[in-house]
Amino acid sequence: MVEWVRLAVPAAIVASMGSPSHAIQYLTVEQSRTLSFPSATDFVAIDAQAWKVASDGKTVGRYIVDHVIGKHLYIDYAVTLDAGGRIQRVDILQYREAYGGEVRDRSWLNQFVGKSSASTLRVGADIRNISGATLSCHHLTEGIKRIVTRYGKDGR
Amino acid sequence: MEKTADSIIRARPLLGTFVEITAWGAEGRHLERAVDGAFAVIERVHELMSYHEAHSDVSRLNRANAGVPVVIHEWTVAVLKASIDLQDRSKGLFDIAVGAALEHLGLLPSSHGASAHASAVGQSAVGLHPRNRARLLVPGNTIDLGGIAKGFAVDQAVAALRVSGVVGGVVNAGGDLFVFGPDEQVVAIRDPRNPARAMAHTKLREAALASTALSFDPVAPDRPSYCSVIDPRSGAPVATMSGATVRAPSCMIADALTKVIMIGGRDASEVLEHYGASGLFMTNNGDVLATADWEDVHTLAA
Numbered sequence: 001m002v003e004w005v006r007l008a009v010p011a012a013i014v015a016s017m018g019s020p021s022h023a024i025q026y027l028t029v030e031q032s033r034t035l036s037f038p039s040a041t042d043f044v045a046i047d048a049q050a051w052k053v054a055s056d057g058k059t060v061g062r063y064i065v066d067h068v069i070g071k072h073l074y075i076d077y078a079v080t081l082d083a084g085g086r087i088q089r090v091d092i093l094q095y096r097e098a099y100g101g102e103v104r105d106r107s108w109l110n111q112f113v114g115k116s117s118a119s120t121l122r123v124g125a126d127i128r129n130i131s132g133a134t135l136s137c138h139h140l141t142e143g144i145k146r147i148v149t150r151y152g153k154d155g156r
Numbered sequence: 157m158e159k160t161a162d163s164i165i166r167a168r169p170l171l172g173t174f175v176e177i178t179a180w181g182a183e184g185r186h187l188e189r190a191v192d193g194a195f196a197v198i199e200r201v202h203e204l205m206s207y208h209e210a211h212s213d214v215s216r217l218n219r220a221n222a223g224v225p226v227v228i229h230e231w232t233v234a235v236l237k238a239s240i241d242l243q244d245r246s247k248g249l250f251d252i253a254v255g256a257a258l259e260h261l262g263l264l265p266s267s268h269g270a271s272a273h274a275s276a277v278g279q280s281a282v283g284l285h286p287r288n289r290a291r292l293l294v295p296g297n298t299i300d301l302g303g304i305a306k307g308f309a310v311d312q313a314v315a316a317l318r319v320s321g322v323v324g325g326v327v328n329a330g331g332d333l334f335v336f337g338p339d340e341q342v343v344a345i346r347d348p349r350n351p352a353r354a355m356a357h358t359k360l361r362e363a364a365l366a367s368t369a370l371s372f373d374p375v376a377p378d379r380p381s382y383c384s385v386i387d388p389r390s391g392a393p394v395a396t397m398s399g400a401t402v403r404a405p406s407c408m409i410a411d412a413l414t415k416v417i418m419i420g421g422r423d424a425s426e427v428l429e430h431y432g433a434s435g436l437f438m439t440n441n442g443d444v445l446a447t448a449d450w451e452d453v454h455t456l457a458a
Contacts, residue, residue, distance in 0.1 A: 002425045004445040007356070007436070007455045026167050035188060072352065077169070089195075092167035092174065130354070131331040131367040131401060132346020137169040144169070 023096040029078065032091050033063055036080040050151055059083055064147050065093070068139045073097050079144055085152035090144055097135075166191050170198050171306050173330025177313065181323020181337065190320035194313040194327065201309035204229050205301045217282070217290060218298040225289040233288050235301055235308050238408060240280050242304075246416045246427045248278030251388035252299045258386060277388050303385070307366055307411025310334050314407075327407075332366040334407045345453075348399025348438050355444070356401075356436070358453040364407035368414035369399030385418040394418045398440055403450060404433035 027035070033043060033051070042054040043063065050064040062081040067074065076093040163180035164187045175198055177191045206212045213228040220226050228236075242250040253275050275281050275294040283293050292299070306329050313327045314334045324337020335341045340361040347355035348369035358365070370383055383393045400417035404410035409431045417424040417437045425447060428435050434450035446453055 002429050002434075003448045004422050004425065005448050007444040007446050007453070024165065026165055090169055092169065095167060095174070129326055129328060129333060129335070129341055129343040129360075130346060131328075131333060131343055131365050132348065132351055132355075132369060132399065135173055135330050137173050137330075140169045141172075 023094070025094045027078075027091055027093050029065055029093065032078045032093055036063060036078070036089060036091070037061065046151070061088065062151050064151050066143055066147055068143050070139065075140060077140060077143070079147045079151075081148070081152055085148070087144070087148060087152075090140075162187055164188065164191060166195075168195050170195065171202055171309060171329055173306075175327070175329045177317070177325065177327050179317055179322045179325040181325075182321055186320075187322065190317055190322050193320060194316045197312045197316045198309045198329070201231060201305060201312055204232050205235065205305040205308075207300045207302060214299060214301055217292055220292065222292045222295040222297065225285055225291045228288055228290050230288055231308070231312065232301075233284060233290065235304055235408070236282050236284060236290055238308075238412070239301070239304055240282070240284070242409075242412050242416070242427075243278065243280065245430055246420065246424070248388060249416045249419045249424070249427075250303070250412055251275075251277070251281070251386075252301060252303070253281035253294075253297050254300060254303075254386040254388060254391075257391045258300060258302075258384065303415045304408055304412040306330070306332050307364065307407035307409070310364065310407035310411075332364075332407055332411050333360075334364045335360040336362060345401050345436075346399075349442070354456055355438070356453055356455045358403065358450070360403065363403055363405065364410040365401065365403050366407060366410035366414050367399060367401040368418055383418070385415050387419045396440055397421065398438040398442075400435060400437040402428070402433050402435045403453075404431055409433060 037053045037060060039055045040053045040060065041056055043051040044054065046052055049066060050062060052059060053061045053063055061083050064079045065076065066079070067076045074096040078091045078093055080088040082088050162182070162184040163178070164184065165176065165178045167174055167176040175195070177194055179187050179191050182190065203209060204213045207214055209215060213232040217226050217228065239250070239252045275297050281293060281297050281299050283291050310327045310329050310332055311334065314336050317325060318336065324339050326333055326335050326341060333343065340359050342357055342359055343365055344354040345356040345358065345367060347353045368385060385394045386392065387394055397418045400414045402410040402413040402417065404413060410433065413424070413428060413431065413433050413435065416427055417435050421437060424435060428447060434447045436444060436446035436450065436453060438444045444455060
């Protein structure tokens with residue numbers, strides 16, 4: 001039978017190690033809009049975060065950009081609604097996970113402006129693949145519900 | 157291998173977490189379509205196996221009276237088959253009939269009115285029959301595939317990407333991931349006591365890695381969290397373990413075996429070996445143990 005080996009993880013050293021926090025822009029708003037509505041001919045602004053999408057004069061859906069911000073996490077995401085106000089897809093545009101309060105710091109956030117997925121920015125580590133405690137997307141789910149209420153079937 | 161083709165990374169909120177897919181080895185628009193299809197596969201697995209969705213196979217089974225067969229999707233059959241085998245091999249430590257215990261803890265909605273963990277330890281909760289039919293075997297029992305379906309979803313997404321001609325990439329569903337294709341990838345393992353920090357690194361190629369620890373909400377990190385792994389022998393959450401990570405040939409097996417280690421600790425080595433898996437766990441007092449066959453896992457203290 002396979003034996004278990006003790007690995008050295010002294011608490012003091014763990015505490016001083018770099019975090020796996022990372023940041024990435026998956027899609028710009030423009031890229032995401034095009035992927036969601038490849039045949040769209042018009043994006044008419046409803047307000048600062050939402051667009052009515054038309055293809056040759058016919059409304060095909062809505063596109064809304066929003067964000068969730070927490071102590072350690074900042075996420076930009078886009079919700080695509082079809083003409084009936086139902087969710088077609090939700091894409092994460094930017095994901096920034098950080099520790100030490102950087103997320104609340106505007107200058108820290110500004111460094112990601114204009115970065116594309118081709119120039120993936122990594123913070124704190126070279127390693128993008130992380131396993132461990134599963135991150136909850138509970139707050140994002142709440143945000144999506146608010147968007148559907150506001151812009152969906154029964155919204156404006 | 158030289159990467160002459162494009163590479164994309166996309167992420168969506170699915171399965172209650174963030175699912176990220178990296179794909180390369182084809183032209184950009186082709187990759188977009190392939191990744192879109194892989195996300196759709198993950199959504200489909202969620203629809204079939206969610207405890208929350210009223211029309212999922214799991215909910216339909218849980219609502220049906222014990223003994224009454226329900227026709228389910230072949231994917232659900234595959235996961236149930238694997239669950240029965242895992243329960244058998246782990247001497248009952250892996251158990252899909254812990255839905256009732258999770259409901260009592262408030263970790264699952266009390267939609268199915270489960271009253272107790274009605275089956276005995278090691279007793280199968282479901283029976284499988286020809287033509288994709290299944291039935292619950294014990295009255296009052298409910299099943300929950302939360303401990304295995306996420307890994308299955310990752311495996312199915314990888315299969316879909318391969319069929320679409322994607323050469324390599326990573327499907328990472330909130331830390332349960334599979335690295336496919338010719339490239340090796342380094343993966344960090346979070347410290348279960350402080351998910352902001354990495355505890356160890358390992359390398360993966362054509363292999364899966366899954367972890368279980370306290371759930372972690374980076375938006376509200378101060379929210380109290382507790383372990384959602386239930387020991388079927390006591391019906392209570394595991395209290396002695398901080399977290400477990402498994403490397404295995406499939407993400408479904410890796411996902412499920414993290415629960416076996418969380419509950420069984422050192423006793424899990426036999427079942428790990430059977431599935432060709434390696435594991436590590438951290439106890440509550442910070443000791444980290446790994447199976448001796450896992451040579452390229454390195455703690456960052458080294």
